[in-house]
């Protein structure tokens with residue numbers, strides 16, 4: 001564990017967690033890590049995650065912004081700082097909170113639709129299609145495909161393609177222990193993983209539609 | 225006696241099926257087992273060349289299918305090991321000249337005469353692949369540490385599982401530890417993790433294999449070669465011995481970074 005900053009790659013963006021108020025050291029360490037990572041994170045968004053104890057002034061924020069832009073990353077959000085920090089962040093046109101999944105507005109019947117439970121690996125060239133929800137215990141390998149008219153839960157890795165809400169349900173979600181898909185689809189929307197990025201260790205995640213695009217964020221369990 | 229029928233298969237072509245068949249055939253013969261290698265790549269025979277037996281061929285598998293000669297008569301005795309024999313492929317026919325049932329019959333007959341029968345499968349997932357895996361008690365899937373080969377291997381495992389066929393085990397061929405270390409080649413762990421089948425061996429990239437194949441002198445006979453040692457180890461694992469894997473690789477810098485972060 002680094003003493004100054006922890007860096008985590010997630011599909012939502014690169015999460016920076018400073019461990020110190022010594023910004024010079026923090027930014028130095030960050031620069032070093034980005035340099036070493038080469039093209040690995042390029043094109044991604046950056047989320048700075050602060051604790052209320054962190055101070056952050058305009059100059060530091062501008063320096064951080066400049067630094068990440070040098071590596072073709074975009075500073076997207078600064079979360080968790082105290083009120084003063086949050087005000088500064090908003091002034092700079094950045095988010096202070098990450099988008100939350102929508103509260104499902106579906107009727108009870110749809111919510112309690114039946115789920116199909118499948119235990120296997122979906123290998124390259126194999127396709128699993130479910131008319132309601134589907135729970136897969138196993139991996140979706142590259143070239144494999146899982147499709148459901150309702151929600152998809154994968155107790156394993158999604159490395160191939162997943163399509164939830166296949167008949168047009170925009171409230172459908174895709175949840176997996178590890179989401180590293182070639183492609184995700186919900187209703188009529190499609191996202192693909194950025195070209196050239198390598199799979200990385202991951203945490204459970206959920207994908208859903210927000211503001212007409214598919215967003216992916218940590219899935220901490222529960223009904224989201 | 226009824227020997228074990230092992231089909232060497234891959235999906236993708238050129239990954240080292242014939243090389244593996246020739247080397248494992250000799251590895252087991254050197255362990256004192258009687259072995260018959262069947263070249264099932266009809267129309268493209270080359271197992272005979274790899275074993276250096278090309279000039280000894282009189283009959284081939286199609287002569288056996290059409291009952292022009294007996295299996296025993298068509299077998300070519302290996303020049304390195306007297307307890308290894310080859311049933312050559314035919315050059316002039318194509319794969320439609322033999323049915324799944326005919327291949328099964330020949331393989332079973334061979335298994336009556338040997339401890340191990342290896343079938344060198346053609347590439348692809350069509351008829352040639354299907355007749356090669358039909359009689360198998362075990363399928364050894366050969367792959368290279370590259371994305372397209374692993375993808376095809378995954379597809380083949382899916383087909384074998386769906387058909388309820390023999391168990392499948394994995395051989396990773398042509399691994400280059402230096403490229404793995406530089407993180408430009410897939411490492412064995414992530415391949416095994418993805419394919420989720422048992423690994424029986426890792427064979428390193430070794431220029432000696434090319435030379436050996438040209439000379440008809442398989443690398444397994446070379447005591448100095450690391451690839452030869454890998455094949456000898458796989459041979460012993462196939463007889464049920466527990467042999468630890470040789471260390472070939474170092475962790476990549478990315479793996480190190482992530483380990484460091486967690």
Ligand SMILES: Nc1ncnc2c1ncn2[C@@H]1O[C@H](COP(=O)(O)OP(=O)(O)O)[C@@H](O)[C@H]1O
Nearest residue numbers: 237238239240241242243398428429430433434
């Ligand atoms: N471990 C290896 N190191 C170097 N070259 C190899 C290795 N394995 C196979 N080759 C080479 O790859 C080529 C294809 O091998 P082959 O056994 O004919 O594949 P297949 O039967 O699957 O088509 C041959 O030229 C062979 O010499």
Ligand SMILES: [Mg+2]
Nearest residue numbers: 241242265270
């Ligand atoms: Mg071959």
